[in-house]
Amino acid sequence: MPSQRSGLDAPQAEQPHHKRNRRTTDGTTPPQTTRRTGPDQDRHHPRQHPPPPQRQQVAGWVHDTVSRRTDAEFELIDLRDHPLPHLDEPLGAMHGHYQHAHTRAWATRIASFDGFVMVTAEYNRSTSGVLKNALDHLYAEWQNKAAGFVSYGVAGGARAAEQLRLICGALHTAAMSQQVTLSLTTExxxxxxxxxxxxxxxxxxxxxxxxxxxxxxxxxxxxxxRAAV
Incomplete structure (x- = not known):
């Protein structure tokens, strides 16, 4: 079988990815946040919060599992390492004309994978805004690839995974029927x-x-x- 690459997306989603064919894990980690400390301050000072322990453990468990496989190459993508702003491109992602360096860098990263394992928590019956924003920044880079979901929450994060299925449908990403739901109360x-x-x-x-x-x-x-581009 050809070499394949997949990704793990953390902390909303952890995704293992493999190389050409490559897969990604979309984990979702909250991006760096800023705050003002006084009314006369003209700068924002970033502060980094440690990720929730559940996110790191779920992502680590998935990554340990995929690292034992020999049929694909996997990598872990932590969205804290890709701090995208709120969607700020002048044109929609479907046009493919990315103007900002952060979007082009993210596109290059995702384009190199053939599939994704998205690790996500459930927040108010949905996935995290950070992961949704990361997905919305791109379009063609997600197409004709496979995605699976590992979710966690009080109800196993099942509703977050269902939201991701709808999003993947719009992005022409094939969502797998199997999913992993980890309940905070039992697992x-x-x-x-x-x-x-x-x-x-x-x-x-x-x-x-x-x-x-x-x-x-x-x-x-x-x-x-790719040949048509």
Missing amino acids: FEHYTTLKPAAHSATALDTLLDQIVAWSTALAPLRDAS
């Missing part, structure tokens, strides 16, 4: 320490199998799209 000790059940580990293996298979199957469409 985290004291709501903070991840203790994944055996059925969750099995579900993750199945999800990864699907992502590798679909990313491989979609390769001719990706190649045709």
